[in-house]
Amino acid sequence: MAAAALCLRNLRVRYGDRFAVDGVSIEVRRGEVVGLVGPNGSGKSTTLAAAAGLLDPFEGDVAALGLLQSADPAGFAMHIGFVPQSCALYEELTVAENVAFFGKLFGLAGRDLRRRTVRALSRVGLGDRGGHRVGALSGGLKQRANLAAALIHDPAVLLLDEPTAALDCAARDRFFTDLDRLRDDGHAILFTTHHGEEAEGACDRIAVLERGRLVACGEPRDLLRAPAGGRALLYGHLRSRPLRFAVQALRTKLAAGVKLEVTGRRLRLAAGSNEDLGRALAAVLAEGFELESFRTPPAALDRRPAPLATEAA
Numbered sequence: 001m002a003a004a005a006l007c008l009r010n011l012r013v014r015y016g017d018r019f020a021v022d023g024v025s026i027e028v029r030r031g032e033v034v035g036l037v038g039p040n041g042s043g044k045s046t047t048l049a050a051a052a053g054l055l056d057p058f059e060g061d062v063a064a065l066g067l068l069q070s071a072d073p074a075g076f077a078m079h080i081g082f083v084p085q086s087c088a089l090y091e092e093l094t095v096a097e098n099v100a101f102f103g104k105l106f107g108l109a110g111r112d113l114r115r116r117t118v119r120a121l122s123r124v125g126l127g128d129r130g131g132h133r134v135g136a137l138s139g140g141l142k143q144r145a146n147l148a149a150a151l152i153h154d155p156a157v158l159l160l161d162e163p164t165a166a167l168d169c170a171a172r173d174r175f176f177t178d179l180d181r182l183r184d185d186g187h188a189i190l191f192t193t194h195h196g197e198e199a200e201g202a203c204d205r206i207a208v209l210e211r212g213r214l215v216a217c218g219e220p221r222d223l224l225r226a227p228a229g230g231r232a233l234l235y236g237h238l239r240s241r242p243l244r245f246a247v248q249a250l251r252t253k254l255a256a257g258v259k260l261e262v263t264g265r266r267l268r269l270a271a272g273s274n275e276d277l278g279r280a281l282a283a284v285l286a287e288g289f290e291l292e293s294f295r296t297p298p299a300a301l302d303r304r305p306a307p308l309a310t311e312a313a
Helices: 044-051 073-077 095-105 110-123 139-151 169-184 196-202 220-224 244-253 274-286
Strands: 004-015 018-029 032-037 059-064 080-083 157-160 188-193 205-210 213-218 232-238 259-263 266-271 291-295
Touching: 004 044, 004 188, 018 032, 018 044, 018 059, 018 188, 032 044, 032 169, 032 196, 044 157, 044 188, 059 073, 080 139, 095 110, 095 139, 110 139, 110 169, 139 157, 139 169, 169 188, 169 196, 196 274, 205 291, 232 274, 244 259, 244 274, 266 274, 274 291
Parallel strands: 018 213, 032 188, 032 205, 080 157, 157 188
Antiparallel strands: 004 018, 004 059, 205 213, 232 266, 232 291, 259 266
């Protein structure tokens, strides 16, 4: 097995008296895509920011190609390409000017900078857009320009924070095509998402965060397959007790065969497939139900917990 290009060891990040990230350890190898999955507030973006060297951890280490961020921040940064959620580019400059600007930050200049700028734009399908002003681009093209800027110094590791959050379906499909190509080129890629279906389709491994802790990490087929009994299950804990009419309204949005049970602040979803379970979870979030935490039973369990008793919400 190839050595890890990115290694997070017992990472802990504290905000005040609260640990937003608590003991997370993840490795990502070259030519591998790992998805960091979890509900809002689970610590995904904080983990990624610490992995990029943008936050100093309270405890733990971050290393890229064996180089510790704490020992050599500048050298570590040369191995990292970071793409934030929002556009990090100057909208009044052209795409090529933006990419070249970031190249200069990494010490590139002259003919080498020009060559690398052309190559970075070509890698994300923007070879004919270099002269276009960033402010005039669509959301999908801005995201690709963001990615080109992260690739200018040819980093071993790419970190992408919710890269598809504002993209339409066509732009999202194009993004994952780019992601596959970058994986084939040998980059180690870690990206965050709260869409399980995205992670299942794009990732070699999935790491699941809950309240800042890593609760599962493995291949999608192992994490997301239905448990014994042919039912895919999810148990959740809501931030507040929902009103009865809100639960009833949510049930009308669920596919046939999906069962929703709510007892106080506890929630249970059961579906015939992981695809249906993922869509049901998306409907829960879309209807404004806020999950403090959730879990799925391990795939190897032969027994399932007893159903929650029905109770008026």
